[in-house]
Amino acid sequence: MRPNTSIISARRARREAARRTRRRPAILATGLALGLIATASVTGTAAASQAGSAAAKTASSHVQLASYSTPTAHVAAAAEQGEANAALAAAQTTLAAASAVTADIAASGLDIGVPDTSIDTAPLEAATVQLASVDALPEALVPAIAEDATELVASVDTRVSELRGSLDGALARKAEEEAAAAEQARLAAEAAAAAAAKPASSGSSSGTTAVTFSGGGSGDNSPAGAQASARTMLAERGWGDDQFQCLVSLWSKESGWNYQAQNRSSGAYGIPQGLPGSKMASAGADWQTNAATQVAWGLGYISGRYGTPCGAWGHSQSSGWY
Secondary structure (H helix, E strand, O other), X not given: OXXXXXXXXXXXXXXXXXXXXXXXXXXXXXXXHHHHHHHHHHHHHHOHHHHHHHHHHHHHHHHHHHHHHHHHHHHHHHHHHHHHHHHHHXXXXXXXXXXXXXXXXXXXXXOOOOOOOOOOOHHHHHHHHHHHOHHHOOHHXXXXXXXXXXXXXXXXXXXXXXXXXXXXXXXXXXXXXXXXXXXXXXXXXXXXXXXXXXXXXXXXXXOOHHHHOOOOXXXXXXXXXXXXXXXXXXXXXXXXXXHHHHHHHHHHXXXXXXXXXXXXXXXXXXXXXXXXXXXXXXXXXXOOOOHHHHHHHHHHHHHHHOOOHXXXXXXXXXXXXX
């Protein structure tokens, strides 16, 4: 995205006005010098007898003019040099920021949602080289080079800000997913410990039912069979048809209710897309081959993290994951 052209135009107008202001005294001084020279010439022609006196006055005027115009020219040159130095410093800062964000994206190994994460800094680097050797350039070219560098800095800064924002968002998502995974692992460990501490006949429908599946539910691993198992388990938890519809929407999006669904990039597996899939072993050793075991684990995860399937579906709609 290119910088706002109206801001750049206004900035350029201010610079031009400033340069005209700095150069006006030098222009006036030059005009004064020409006038004095012309006056001296006419006087010499009209009154030759006063040549000695006129020459002395003209020389004095030239000395006074030199003492007046030279400092003004130096001030203008110093101002141009200052502008070039400021542009050089800004360009160097921006190039460092561009290099840093590119390195951070590569180091993260994350998909930040931007197809192209490159930054074209070649024009700005070329301008930096020119600004670094500004003393060797004609003075008249310095303002234009500094102005071009300032516009390039604005463009690269915008690109850096876009990429930095995308990277920060991806890092935040990763942190949330890791926190969710850690919490689920804790809940699964607690459930496994509780199940081990109780006789199989006294298991509660919400805590140990999942562990009892070994051929599971209806024994049908098809999407329809998995949904039938899910409906039964939801009823045991006291959840009605509204929660069942939310669950159908959620897992249709995640896996299409395919017990063998696998996300090759993240490693998530099964109907509820457990991450990693091996977490579902807490619900049964047959977690890879039994849709009902996966459903039981997934309902436990949803209950512990979101309270209900509709809570999980709402989060998925707003954030893209659950």
